[in-house]
Amino acid sequence: xxxxxxxxxxxxxxxxxxxxxxxxxxxxxxxxxxxxxxxxxxxxxxxxxxxxxxxxxxxxxxxxxxxxxxxxxxxxxxxxxxxxxxxxxxxxxxxxxxxxxxxxxxxxxxxxxxxxxxxxxxxxxxxxxxxxxxxxxxxxxxxxxxxxxxxxxxxxxxxxxxxxxxxxxxxxxxxxxxxxxxxxxxxxxxxxxxxxxxxxxxxxxxxxxxxxxxxxxxxxxxxxxxxxxxxxxxxxxxxxxxxxxxxxx
Amino acid sequence: xxxxxxxxxxxxxxxxxxxxxxxxxxxxxxxxxxxxxxxxxxxxxxxxxxxxxxxxxxxxxxxxxxxxxxxxxxxxxxxxxxxxxxxxxxxxxxxxxxxxxxxxxxxxxxxxxxxxxxxxxxxxxxxxxxxxxxxxxxxxxxxxxxxxxxxxxxxxxxxxxxxxxxxxxxxxxxxxxxxxxxxxxxxxxxxxxxxxxxxxxxxxxxxxxxxxxxxxxxxxxxxxxxxxxxxxxxxxxxxxxxxxxxxxxxxxxxxxxxxxxxxxxxxxxxxxxxxxxxxxxxxxxxxxxxxxxxxxxxxxxxxxxxxxxxxxxxxxxxxxxxxxx
Numbered sequence: 195x196x197x198x199x200x201x202x203x204x205x206x207x208x209x210x211x212x213x214x215x216x217x218x219x220x221x222x223x224x225x226x227x228x229x230x231x232x233x234x235x236x237x238x239x240x241x242x243x244x245x246x247x248x249x250x251x252x253x254x255x256x257x258x259x260x261x262x263x264x265x266x267x268x269x270x271x272x273x274x275x276x277x278x279x280x281x282x283x284x285x286x287x288x289x290x291x292x293x294x295x296x297x298x299x300x301x302x303x304x305x306x307x308x309x310x311x312x313x314x315x316x317x318x319x320x321x322x323x324x325x326x327x328x329x330x331x332x333x334x335x336x337x338x339x340x341x342x343x344x345x346x347x348x349x350x351x352x353x354x355x356x357x358x359x360x361x362x363x364x365x366x367x368x369x370x371x372x373x374x375x376x377x378x379x380x381x382x383x384x385x386x387x388x389x390x391x392x393x394x395x396x397x398x399x400x401x402x403x404x405x406x407x408x409x410x411x412x413x414x415x416x417x418x419x420x421x422x423x424x425x426x427x428x429x430x431x432x433x434x435x436x437x438x439x440x441x442x443x
Numbered sequence: 444x445x446x447x448x449x450x451x452x453x454x455x456x457x458x459x460x461x462x463x464x465x466x467x468x469x470x471x472x473x474x475x476x477x478x479x480x481x482x483x484x485x486x487x488x489x490x491x492x493x494x495x496x497x498x499x500x501x502x503x504x505x506x507x508x509x510x511x512x513x514x515x516x517x518x519x520x521x522x523x524x525x526x527x528x529x530x531x532x533x534x535x536x537x538x539x540x541x542x543x544x545x546x547x548x549x550x551x552x553x554x555x556x557x558x559x560x561x562x563x564x565x566x567x568x569x570x571x572x573x574x575x576x577x578x579x580x581x582x583x584x585x586x587x588x589x590x591x592x593x594x595x596x597x598x599x600x601x602x603x604x605x606x607x608x609x610x611x612x613x614x615x616x617x618x619x620x621x622x623x624x625x626x627x628x629x630x631x632x633x634x635x636x637x638x639x640x641x642x643x644x645x646x647x648x649x650x651x652x653x654x655x656x657x658x659x660x661x662x663x664x665x666x667x668x669x670x671x672x673x674x675x676x677x678x679x680x681x682x683x684x685x686x687x688x689x690x691x692x693x694x695x696x697x698x699x700x701x702x703x704x705x706x707x708x709x710x711x712x713x714x715x716x717x718x719x720x721x722x723x724x725x726x727x728x729x730x731x732x733x734x735x736x737x738x739x740x741x742x743x744x745x746x747x748x749x750x751x752x753x754x755x756x757x758x759x760x761x762x763x764x765x766x767x768x
Contacts, residue, residue, distance in 0.1 A: 246655075248651075267654070267659065268651075268654040268655065269653075269654045269655075269657050269658055269659045269660075270657075270659075272654065272655055272656055272657035273657035278655060280651075284649060284651050284652045284655065285649065285652060286644075286645045286648040286649050286652055286653075287648055287649070288644070288648050289641075289644070289645065289648065293641065294652075296641070297641055297642065297645050297652075297653070297656055297658075298656040298657075300638050300641065300642070301642075301656040301657040301658045302656075302657070305638065306638050306639055306641075306642040306658050306663060307638075307639055307666065308637055308638040308639060309633070309634050309637045309638075309639050309640075310633055310637055311637060311638070312633070312636040312637065313636060313637060313638050313640070313641045314636065316638075355655075355656060358656075359656060359657065
């Protein structure tokens with residue numbers, strides 16, 4: 195079996211009496227899109243926060259790219275190659291799209307403690323960032339302040355930043371949220387190609403996108419993974435149908 | 444360098460600050476030279492704060508600590524040089540400005556590192572309050588330390604020296620301060636445009652994003668805070684030499700507030716904002732201060748107008764919104 199990129203084992207997180215993450219075990223293997231679905235309040239966000247490092251787990255382990263990352267900061271995990279996008283796009287609003295991606299590119303190169311050379315004359319950095327913007331289709335919008343980009347464009351920008359990090363895995367938090375039908379279709383096609391770059395852990399409510407993209411699906415309910423399997427297995431699973439997929443017929 | 448409107452305004456400000464004392468010197472009005480020197484020094488102190496506040500979004504209400512530390516370094520080293528007694532561990536004092544400047548920057552940077560390392564673990568109102576608290580600690584320390592004058596402050600009997608320059612001549616001392624101000628502004632511009640500057644600006648705009656691309660916002664901010672403290676400390680050393688006097692008032696929270704006011708008046712984060720703000724402030728202090736003791740009431744009104752209607756300060760009003768490329 196291929197070594198998974200991301201391996202989460204027996205992860206537990208309590209908020210007072212509430213067990214938000216209840217012994218979650220899941221993995222992300224090279225080349226796959228692993229979708230994480232579940233009703234609101236299932237603990238998806240809490241799980242993401244623990245994977246990224248904004249929340250510390252109470253017990254259990256998170257291994258990423260062959261090392262235990264459970265005690266590392268957000269920035270350290272990002273530097274190991276964990277690229278993510280947010281449910282509500284997170285960008286530097288005053289910077290142009292180009293400068294946003296350049297920030298990721300400079301982080302990837304390793305040093306932000308360079309005080310003298312002007313970054314906007316660093317052609318190597320600009321070229322790298324422009325290449326990423328081209329991949330997500332934002333070349334025309336490179337010089338526009340990120341605050342003025344549309345919702346969909348900000349999504350693309352976040353992905354360009356994750357690409358610039360040469361991520362070993364992508365963690366996409368509801369990328370389809372707020373996208374129109376056309377935007378969703380275009381993004382679905384794009385994510386389909388993105389998995390060749392690095393595997394994707396996809397948290398998503400849009401079932402059309404999930405069924406179109408996912409190699410495997412894990413279903414999270416009340417902080418527990420109640421099922422993991424292929425699209426067909428999950429569709430047929432009776433517990434999933436009753437708990438989540440709304441089996442009314 | 445492209446001649447944008449902002450660059451033109453910056454050029455006019457820089458030339459005007461040089462022209463006024465030159466004219467005053469020719470007209471035999473040394474008082475205006477002192478005013479211009481005051482503008483240059485306050486602008487340098489505010490340029491330091493502008494790095495933390497304007498670029499990094501770190502609203503430090505404690506920069507008087509660094510300003511005053513710079514001032515006390517000048518005063519203490521000069522007094523030991525005069526008395527011939529060693530300062531510490533057999534090290535003697537000095538009346539050489541450039542040594543004083545280096546010591547002032549080093550000490551301000553070191554204290555900035557200590558204050559920043561703790562304060563930067565907080566943000567928002569807590570950051571403002573904790574920097575204020577640290578600065579007040581330094582203030583009360585100076586007040587209660589009798590060796591260097593305590594509350595009464597410390598006089599510098601003869602202005603410190605610079606090789607080849609008669610520093611007691613007002614115009615000469617102005618030129619020293621003016622050159623240092625320009626160097627400080629140039630350094631600010633270079634740092635802001637660098638990779639580090641990009642990270643510092645991004646940390647102001649969106650801390651989470653910075654961490655998500657793999658840059659620790661804390662380290663970036665702490666470095667910015669220390670650099671900021673060093674520039675303000677240097678200005679403090681010059682200020683003490685201008686007045687030939689240093690007292691705890693340089694360390695008080697009024698001073699911290701004044702530096703913030705200068706930046707807001709001139710234009711937060713703008714390259715020449717501190718100079719524009721300092722010029723406006725000193726002009727007000729002089730022009731209105733001659734008419735009424737309550738000139739700060741009118742300054743308050745202006746500040747109110749700027750905050751309500753001209754968020755970019757004087758530079759923003761004249762040059763339009765800042766561009767980030």
